[in-house]
Structures are given as C-alpha cells and as structure tokens.
Amino acid sequence: MGMRRVQKTIENRIECNGVGLHTGKEVLLSLNPLPPDSGIWFRRVDLPHKPYIKATANHVTQTSLCTVIGNNGSGVSTVEHLMSALAGMGIHNILVEIDAPEVPIFDGSAQHFVELLQEAGIKNQKVSSEVFALDKKFSISQEDKKITYYPNKELIVSFTIDFDHPLMKEQEYTFRFSEDNFVDEISRARTFGFLRDVEAMKKCGYARGGSLENAVVIDENGILNPEGLRYPNEFVRHKILDFLGDLYLYGMPVRGHFVVYKSGHTLNNLFIKALKNGKEEKDAHSDFQEASLSMSVNQRAFTILPA
Template identity: 45%
Template sequence: MAIRTRQQTLAAPITCTGIGVHSGKTATLTLKPAPENHGIRFFRTDLPGTQGIPALFSRVVDTSLATVIGENGVIVSTIEHLMATFAGMGIDNARVELDNYEMPIMDGSAAVFAKEINAVGILIQTAPRSHFVVTHPIEIADGDKFVGAYPDDSFRITCTIEFPNALIGRQSISIDLGDNQFIGEIAPARTFGFLHEVAFMKQLGLGRGGSLETAVVVDGDTIVNQEGLRFADEFVRHKLLDCIGDFSLIGMPIRGHIKTVKSGHLFNHRFITEFFKNRSSWETMTPE
C-alpha cells in the first residue's frame, strides 16, 4: 500500500461529550484542525492559561490503567483510543480541547471518533510527512511479554493476546494501517473487562464510568452485554487499537512491522524508550 507523503488534518471541528471510564466525570471533547508541523496537542479548557501537552511518549506520566500524558502538573488521561484514531486515519495535526482531565470513553471503542472524523473529512496539507523507517530489528521481552519492530515496506502491527479464559484464549490479528481498514475493522472494537475485576475496581473508587454501555464485560465463559460481541475476536482487535494509540506517541508514522505478544500500555512505553536508544536500527525519511 502506498505510504502517505503529505501531512493531514481535520477538515472541520468536531465536538462530542461522554464520561471518563475511570473518573466517571463528564467531559466535552473538541477536535480542531491544526497547521502543518503542529502535531497532536491536548489543551485543558477547564484550566485557562495552561500550555498544550504534545502527544509524545516523553510526556507519558502514567500507564497503570490507561495512557496518561502530562506537563507542568497538568494531565490528560486515557488518550489511547483517540490517538489510535488519528494514527489509523492518518491525522498528523490536530488541536484537542478537553474540559476535564480524562477523555470520554464513549462506547469503549474508537468508533465515534472515527465516524465523526470521517463525516467532516480530512484535509491534505502541503508539508511532507516524515516517517521512521525501521532498518534493523528491535526487540524487548520480559517473561511472556514481547514487542519487536522489523523492516517492512508498510506500517503493519501484529498483536497477540492470551488470557486463561475459555471465551478469549489466544487470539492474534495483523493490520496494515495503510489499507484503510481501521474504520471498519479496528475502531469499533470495545475495551473489555471481567465482572469480578469491575466489582473490585469500583470498591477502590476506580472504573466509575464503566458500564455495559462503555465496555464488554466477561463473566466466566459468558458475555454479559446483551448484544454480544461486535467481532468474534473483538478482544484482540481492541488490544490492537490500544497498541496503535500507544505507538503513535513515537511522534511520527513508522515504516516497519511491529509485533506484540501479551503487551500493554506500560510495556509498549518501554519499547518506545528502547526504540529511541537503538538509533542505528532506524532512520528518518522525508519525501521530496
């Protein structure tokens, strides 16, 4: 698939409102077009006068329950689904305004974000779109967790998960982000949790916005949600969605094949740190 050579932004602003899955607080999100070389920046409108936070791995301050970025004491939490949407749809520049500290979870997927961006359209800009090109393998492992990046002509991510649950078991999926599969195949996949974990989190004051409207809930070998799954392998599709969002924090698209096994936000962040340590394993490419 052809690599996009020009930067892109939104063709018009978008606004949506929802609740934070962990805080339970209502938040209104506005996405606005941004100029070339602006990147993705988050602005807290409830804290006037504060600076925007660049969506970069160097600004990640927590990965325990979600990906959280912060700067100068200001944070924005649970950004991975929106960042996956930007990466999956090729959005390089956007101003993200939020009136609370946690992003709205919507239905637990990226479907709303993708649908809204698709509705307003994408503006192709003049500036060239630079890429990281993987030239030699980079790998990290810790027990049964693994992330690797390998040379490839496209940007492909292969994700494998495994849970000691008969309904989930071991699942794998691979997607080329240049093949326009994101909207239909990955964006609708919802976050998921286990019923006993949901109850425990609520006892700790966490997951206050979690419900059957914002996540897939598994109880043993049963899906609690009345409508069931959107895909037979919705679990791994959502983990791939999270990976796309996490790896977008590298700051530029990658030309290479990333493979993950039983990884999560923290381990993905560890890989990005390792990626930048291995400067001999990649180079930057900017089209003419």
C-alpha cells in the first residue's frame, strides 16, 4: 500500500560510549549495516546467547517513562531518540548492539545519533521499501490526549502540548518531513522534565544518569540549564522527535498527516498498534503482547473513535 522508497543502511560499523539516563551506567553502543529487508534490530551483547530484539510496536513492553522493547525477558529501554534518528535519516536496515539494558542518552536529543549515522556513511541499497499509508481518517484518544491521522502524500506531524507551566502552555509546531528538515528542526531538541519529577524519579531509582547535560530541567521559576533553550519551542519539537521515534516502530516508513494533542509514549504505542491491527504476523510472543495490551487498554479507558 502506498508509495515506495529506496532502502538504506550504513556503510560501516561505528561505535561509541555513553551513559544510560535511568541506570546511570556506562554503555558501549555500535551501529552495524544490515542487508535489504532486514529491518531494525537491537542486540544485547552483554547477555548469554546475545539475544536479538526486532524494533517493532509488538515488542514494546513498557511506555511509562520511555519506550522499552523486549523479547523473552531481555529488553532495551529508551530506544525512542535513536529510533527517531533512524526515521529522520531514512535508515531501514541496521543492527544496534549494546552491552547494557538502556540506549545511552547523550545530550537528550537525537543529534549524536544523527552524527554517528553521518559518520558511518548512509548507503543506498537499490531495493525499494513499502511506505504505509491509510486512505481514511483514523483517530485515537486517551483521557485528554488525542492522535488523529489524515491521509496525505507526505509525512507531516502537527503537535500541541499544554502543560500547567507558563513556559509550556499551548505550544504548537508543524513539522514537514524531509531528512534536512529533521536535522535542522527536530534532531537537536532535548528531552525535558520538571525538577520535582526528576527528584521523585531519582528516589525511585530512575533518572540516575539524569543531569543538566542531558535534559532541560524546569522548576516554578524557569529553566535551570544555564545555556537556556536551543529553540524557543524546544519542548514541542522534542515531543515530535519522540513521536517520530515511536511511529517508526510501525516497522516501515509511514505517510500521512498526524495531528497530535498532548500524546506521550503510551498513547503513541497504542495508536501504532491500532494502525497495525491485524497486519502483524502471529507468533506466541505477539499473542502474549496482544493480551497484555488489551488489558492495559481496558484499564485506561482507551477508545478508538470511529473515523
């Protein structure tokens, strides 16, 4: 269904070190080329048998603070900024090897991943990829959050955030996808958090690697980072960065206009699962995932609106 696009991978293996946001652990990450039609794979090289995990929405196991994918007990967390860089640079086939349970956070944006991909060299694979598109409007909501899909020839994301804070009231941004636009408008937008939440997360054992080096931190009086913001509307741009990363877990490029109101990883994932509905190949693992998804759907009063 939809248009086709040429598949890409990287020319050469590349590796780097970083720190996990939640674990605070040092991580060695490498990016490796894969042949056409492979898709995006993660591999935990620190575990026995070095298990592989395919980056698809059906392997998402947790969405509370970040997006976690997993398979039979092994998982990789905080995949969304790397997934966003892969979506933004049009990479279809790649193997990400890491020696820890979490993708490094770097500066809290996708900039470092973009630079790694550029340094590795982007390789055109001369094989086309399908691009997913629907021919009708489709929407999903959860509490006051909503995502609406409109058929469109290009990928456009119009995102609105509305936090109870003077710096983050009603911020709206429309992003028209191209690789250059991604690099210029989205890739450098950093993750953000309220100081009280960061402190609470640290008490619960999360955000151990969190600092002003890898997030914009806000309190009642303003932004704590001495360098300030990279864009006046950096917050909504980062939400688009996250959305593109979560959307790429569809498993192929997606076309359409997405109008998004206050969504986060949880609703993003439910939306992608709903888009994929009935399209995923069945295996024991995805059946288990389906069951746990429908449970959480009921608990959260999730609704697919008639389009």
